[in-house]
Amino acid sequence: MSKHTVDVADVVIVVIDAQERLAAAMSRRDAVVSVISRLVRVAGELSVPVVYTEQYPEGLGHTVSELRDLLLAAVGPIEKLDFDCCVEPAFITALERTGRRQVVLLGMEAHICVTQTALHLLEDGYRVQVVADGVCSVREYDHAIAIERLRIAGAEVTTSESVVYEALGTAGTDTFRRILAIVKEREIVE
Numbered sequence: 121m122s123k124h125t126v127d128v129a130d131v132v133i134v135v136i137d138a139q140e141r142l143a144a145a146m147s148r149r150d151a152v153v154s155v156i157s158r159l160v161r162v163a164g165e166l167s168v169p170v171v172y173t174e175q176y177p178e179g180l181g182h183t184v185s186e187l188r189d190l191l192l193a194a195v196g197p198i199e200k201l202d203f204d205c206c207v208e209p210a211f212i213t214a215l216e217r218t219g220r221r222q223v224v225l226l227g228m229e230a231h232i233c234v235t236q237t238a239l240h241l242l243e244d245g246y247r248v249q250v251v252a253d254g255v256c257s258v259r260e261y262d263h264a265i266a267i268e269r270l271r272i273a274g275a276e277v278t279t280s281e282s283v284v285y286e287a288l289g290t291a292g293t294d295t296f297r298r299i300l301a302i303v304k305e306r307e308i309v310e
Contacts, residue, residue: 123247124276126286132220133163135172135191136205136227136234140181146228148256153186154305155254155280156226160190161302162284165295169218172196173205175233204236206244222247224283226254231266238275249276251283 135156143149163170174182174197182188183197191197195217200208215223223246225234234255238248250270257263271277284303288296 126224126249126283127222128166128168128287128289130220131168131222131224131287132215132218133159133168133170133224133226134205134215134237135160135170135183135187135194135196136225136237137173137175137180137229138184138187138227139174139177140184142175142180142228143184145258146256147258147260152226152228152254152256153184155251157186157190158302158305159224159226159251159254159280159283160187160194162287162299164190164193165299165302166287168287169220170194170196171198171211171214171218173198173200173208173211173227173233175203176201203233204240205233206237206240221245222249224249224251224278226251228255229257229262230255231257231262231269235266235270238270239273242274247276248274249278249283251280252277253280 138156160170172191172194177199195214198210205211223241225238227234238250241248252267267277
Protein backbone atom coordinates (compact mmCIF):
# COMPACT_ATOMS: atom_id res chain seq x y z
CA MET A 121 0.00 0.00 0.00
CA SER A 122 1.27 3.46 -0.91
CA LYS A 123 2.07 5.85 1.91
CA HIS A 124 -0.15 8.34 0.05
CA THR A 125 -3.35 6.28 0.24
CA VAL A 126 -5.70 5.61 3.12
CA ASP A 127 -4.55 2.67 5.23
CA VAL A 128 -7.67 1.36 6.96
CA ALA A 129 -5.51 -0.26 9.66
CA ASP A 130 -3.69 2.99 10.47
CA VAL A 131 -6.24 5.75 9.85
CA VAL A 132 -8.36 7.78 12.26
CA ILE A 133 -11.07 10.24 11.21
CA VAL A 134 -11.07 13.60 13.03
CA VAL A 135 -14.12 15.85 12.79
CA ILE A 136 -13.27 19.39 13.88
CA ASP A 137 -15.94 21.76 15.21
CA ALA A 138 -18.97 20.88 13.07
CA GLN A 139 -21.15 22.94 15.40
CA GLU A 140 -24.59 24.51 15.06
CA ARG A 141 -23.78 28.23 15.22
CA LEU A 142 -20.53 27.89 13.32
CA ALA A 143 -22.11 25.72 10.61
CA ALA A 144 -24.97 28.19 10.17
CA ALA A 145 -22.47 30.75 8.81
CA MET A 146 -21.05 28.37 6.18
CA SER A 147 -22.19 28.76 2.57
CA ARG A 148 -21.45 25.05 1.93
CA ARG A 149 -22.90 23.87 5.26
CA ASP A 150 -25.22 21.16 3.93
CA ALA A 151 -22.70 19.69 1.48
CA VAL A 152 -19.92 19.55 4.09
CA VAL A 153 -22.18 18.06 6.77
CA SER A 154 -23.29 15.46 4.21
CA VAL A 155 -19.65 14.55 3.46
CA ILE A 156 -18.85 14.28 7.16
CA SER A 157 -21.92 12.10 7.70
CA ARG A 158 -20.98 9.74 4.90
CA LEU A 159 -17.35 9.39 6.02
CA VAL A 160 -18.34 8.78 9.64
CA ARG A 161 -20.75 6.06 8.49
CA VAL A 162 -18.08 4.50 6.26
CA ALA A 163 -15.67 4.62 9.19
CA GLY A 164 -18.19 2.65 11.21
CA GLU A 165 -18.49 0.01 8.48
CA LEU A 166 -14.68 -0.35 8.38
CA SER A 167 -14.08 -0.14 12.17
CA VAL A 168 -12.07 3.07 11.78
CA PRO A 169 -12.00 5.19 14.94
CA VAL A 170 -13.50 8.69 14.90
CA VAL A 171 -12.58 11.57 17.21
CA TYR A 172 -14.48 14.87 17.23
CA THR A 173 -14.09 18.27 18.82
CA GLU A 174 -16.18 21.27 19.76
CA GLN A 175 -14.73 24.78 19.90
CA TYR A 176 -16.16 26.83 22.78
CA PRO A 177 -19.57 25.09 22.74
CA GLU A 178 -21.11 27.67 25.10
CA GLY A 179 -20.76 30.23 22.30
CA LEU A 180 -20.83 28.13 19.13
CA GLY A 181 -23.28 25.45 20.20
CA HIS A 182 -22.83 21.71 20.01
CA THR A 183 -22.24 19.43 17.05
CA VAL A 184 -24.90 19.78 14.34
CA SER A 185 -27.95 17.63 14.90
CA GLU A 186 -27.41 15.62 11.69
CA LEU A 187 -24.15 14.23 13.10
CA ARG A 188 -24.92 13.71 16.79
CA ASP A 189 -26.37 10.20 16.54
CA LEU A 190 -23.68 9.15 14.06
CA LEU A 191 -20.99 10.21 16.51
CA LEU A 192 -22.31 8.23 19.49
CA ALA A 193 -19.58 5.62 19.03
CA ALA A 194 -16.89 8.26 18.45
CA VAL A 195 -14.55 9.76 21.02
CA GLY A 196 -15.88 13.18 21.92
CA PRO A 197 -16.99 15.77 22.03
CA ILE A 198 -13.59 17.01 23.10
CA GLU A 199 -14.18 20.59 24.16
CA LYS A 200 -11.48 23.12 23.43
CA LEU A 201 -10.73 26.81 23.41
CA ASP A 202 -7.54 26.75 21.37
CA PHE A 203 -7.96 26.67 17.61
CA ASP A 204 -5.27 23.97 17.29
CA CYS A 205 -6.84 20.73 18.54
CA CYS A 206 -3.37 19.41 19.43
CA VAL A 207 -3.04 21.96 22.25
CA GLU A 208 -5.91 20.21 24.06
CA PRO A 209 -4.48 17.29 26.11
CA ALA A 210 -7.72 15.28 25.82
CA PHE A 211 -7.45 15.42 22.03
CA ILE A 212 -3.85 14.18 22.01
CA THR A 213 -4.76 11.42 24.48
CA ALA A 214 -7.70 10.32 22.31
CA LEU A 215 -5.54 10.34 19.19
CA GLU A 216 -2.72 8.39 20.85
CA ARG A 217 -5.16 5.80 22.21
CA THR A 218 -6.16 4.90 18.67
CA GLY A 219 -2.57 3.86 17.99
CA ARG A 220 -2.91 5.24 14.48
CA ARG A 221 -0.57 7.59 12.63
CA GLN A 222 -2.67 8.62 9.64
CA VAL A 223 -5.27 11.33 10.27
CA VAL A 224 -8.10 12.29 7.91
CA LEU A 225 -9.40 15.76 8.79
CA LEU A 226 -12.94 17.07 8.28
CA GLY A 227 -14.71 20.10 9.70
CA MET A 228 -14.81 23.84 10.20
CA GLU A 229 -13.19 26.28 9.55
CA ALA A 230 -10.63 25.15 7.00
CA HIS A 231 -8.31 28.12 7.43
CA ILE A 232 -8.41 28.25 11.23
CA CYS A 233 -8.88 25.11 13.34
CA VAL A 234 -8.39 22.60 10.53
CA THR A 235 -5.19 24.27 9.28
CA GLN A 236 -3.66 24.80 12.71
CA THR A 237 -4.39 21.21 13.70
CA ALA A 238 -3.07 19.80 10.42
CA LEU A 239 0.16 21.77 10.67
CA HIS A 240 0.72 20.60 14.26
CA LEU A 241 -0.01 16.97 13.35
CA LEU A 242 2.46 17.18 10.45
CA GLU A 243 5.12 18.53 12.80
CA ASP A 244 4.42 15.62 15.15
CA GLY A 245 5.03 13.12 12.35
CA TYR A 246 1.46 12.16 11.50
CA ARG A 247 0.41 11.51 7.92
CA VAL A 248 -2.37 14.02 7.34
CA GLN A 249 -5.08 13.99 4.72
CA VAL A 250 -7.44 16.96 4.46
CA VAL A 251 -10.72 16.21 2.70
CA ALA A 252 -11.28 19.27 0.48
CA ASP A 253 -15.02 18.67 0.14
CA GLY A 254 -15.30 17.84 3.85
CA VAL A 255 -13.93 21.14 5.20
CA CYS A 256 -15.23 24.66 4.75
CA SER A 257 -14.82 28.28 5.75
CA VAL A 258 -17.28 31.14 5.81
CA ARG A 259 -15.49 32.66 2.81
CA GLU A 260 -14.52 30.44 -0.14
CA TYR A 261 -11.32 32.46 -0.53
CA ASP A 262 -10.19 31.34 2.95
CA HIS A 263 -11.01 27.71 2.08
CA ALA A 264 -9.00 27.86 -1.15
CA ILE A 265 -5.96 29.43 0.52
CA ALA A 266 -6.11 26.92 3.38
CA ILE A 267 -6.16 23.98 0.96
CA GLU A 268 -3.19 25.35 -0.98
CA ARG A 269 -1.28 26.16 2.22
CA LEU A 270 -1.84 22.67 3.60
CA ARG A 271 -0.76 21.07 0.33
CA ILE A 272 2.49 23.07 0.38
CA ALA A 273 3.06 22.14 4.04
CA GLY A 274 2.90 18.43 3.22
CA ALA A 275 -0.69 17.44 3.91
CA GLU A 276 -2.37 15.23 1.33
CA VAL A 277 -5.37 17.09 -0.06
CA THR A 278 -8.02 14.63 -1.14
CA THR A 279 -11.75 14.16 -1.67
CA SER A 280 -14.29 12.16 0.27
CA GLU A 281 -14.70 9.59 -2.51
CA SER A 282 -10.94 9.10 -2.74
CA VAL A 283 -10.84 8.40 1.00
CA VAL A 284 -13.68 5.89 0.73
CA TYR A 285 -12.32 3.94 -2.23
CA GLU A 286 -8.75 3.94 -0.94
CA ALA A 287 -9.99 2.59 2.40
CA LEU A 288 -12.02 -0.09 0.64
CA GLY A 289 -9.28 -1.16 -1.73
CA THR A 290 -11.45 -3.67 -3.59
CA ALA A 291 -14.94 -4.14 -5.00
CA GLY A 292 -17.27 -7.09 -5.02
CA THR A 293 -17.51 -7.69 -1.27
CA ASP A 294 -20.48 -7.31 1.06
CA THR A 295 -18.65 -4.40 2.72
CA PHE A 296 -18.18 -2.75 -0.68
CA ARG A 297 -21.90 -3.06 -1.44
CA ARG A 298 -22.90 -1.53 1.93
CA ILE A 299 -20.46 1.35 1.49
CA LEU A 300 -21.47 1.89 -2.14
CA ALA A 301 -25.02 2.55 -0.94
CA ILE A 302 -23.64 5.25 1.39
CA VAL A 303 -21.53 6.81 -1.39
CA LYS A 304 -24.49 6.90 -3.79
CA GLU A 305 -26.42 9.05 -1.33
CA ARG A 306 -24.19 11.88 -2.53
CA GLU A 307 -26.15 12.05 -5.76
CA ILE A 308 -29.36 12.66 -3.82
CA VAL A 309 -27.95 15.40 -1.56
CA GLU A 310 -25.66 17.35 -3.90
